[in-house]
Amino acid sequence: MEVGQMQRRLVDYTKSLSMEGFLDGQFLLLQQLQDESNPDFVVEVVSLFFGDSDKLLNDLTMVLDQPNVDFKKVDALVHQLKGSSSSIGAQRVKNACIAFRNYCEEQNIEACLRCLQQVNQEYCVVKNKLETLFRLEQQIVGAGGSIPMMEMGF
Numbered sequence: 001m002e003v004g005q006m007q008r009r010l011v012d013y014t015k016s017l018s019m020e021g022f023l024d025g026q027f028l029l030l031q032q033l034q035d036e037s038n039p040d041f042v043v044e045v046v047s048l049f050f051g052d053s054d055k056l057l058n059d060l061t062m063v064l065d066q067p068n069v070d071f072k073k074v075d076a077l078v079h080q081l082k083g084s085s086s087s088i089g090a091q092r093v094k095n096a097c098i099a100f101r102n103y104c105e106e107q108n109i110e111a112c113l114r115c116l117q118q119v120n121q122e123y124c125v126v127k128n129k130l131e132t133l134f135r136l137e138q139q140i141v142g143a144g145g146s147i148p149m150m151e152m153g154f
Contacts, residue, residue, distance in 0.1 A: 003145035010136045011148055017133070022126050027089030028150055043134055049088045053123055056081045060116055064109070074112060075104040081119070092122040 001009075017023045034041040060077050063070060082097035100115035137147050 003140060003143050006136065006140045006143060007145060007148045010133070010140060011150065013133060013136060014150055017129055021091050022129055023089045024091040025089065026086065030088060031150060046088055046130055046134075049084055049090070050127060052084055053081060053093075053127075056084075057116075057120055057123065060119075064112055064116060069107075069109055069112075071104050071107045071112075075101055078104060078119075085123075090123075090126045093119060093126055096122045 014023075018025075018027075030045060031042055056077050060074065060081075063073050063077065078097050078100045082094055082101070085091075085093035085097065096115065096119040100112065100119060103111035103115055140147060
């Protein structure tokens with residue numbers, strides 16, 4: 001595939017992630033912070049998000065598995081996950097965390113467990129989609145092309 005085709009594919013894919021609600025404008029702002037002096041900025045930030053999220057989701061699973069659930073701890077972990085997902089533009093993860101926090105306030109264990117499943121699912125989907133996006137970028141760079149800049153609002 002020629003570079004121009006790969007670039008169009010990347011732009012279309014990125015637009016679809018926004019239109020389908022996986023990513024919001026925060027991801028675009030993150031991309032705009034990347035430049036020649038730090039060409040891996042977005043990959044590095046998102047990789048940190050992946051590592052932090054994996055740990056937070058494991059911690060949430062353990063806390064919710066206790067006989068006496070500490071809902072303040074659950075809420076603090078969900079709040080942290082919501083903040084980090086918001087900072088990279090992972091909109092569906094952030095939205096699932098908002099619902100999760102409401103059930104923490106109600107101390108509704110069954111709803112919290114359902115929300116944990118939902119957050120896990122949304123996280124896995126956005127992780128796969130971002131990994132695909134980064135592979136497309138690598139293919140473009142590997143073929144000698146440059147990553148096209150996205151416009152605000154995609």
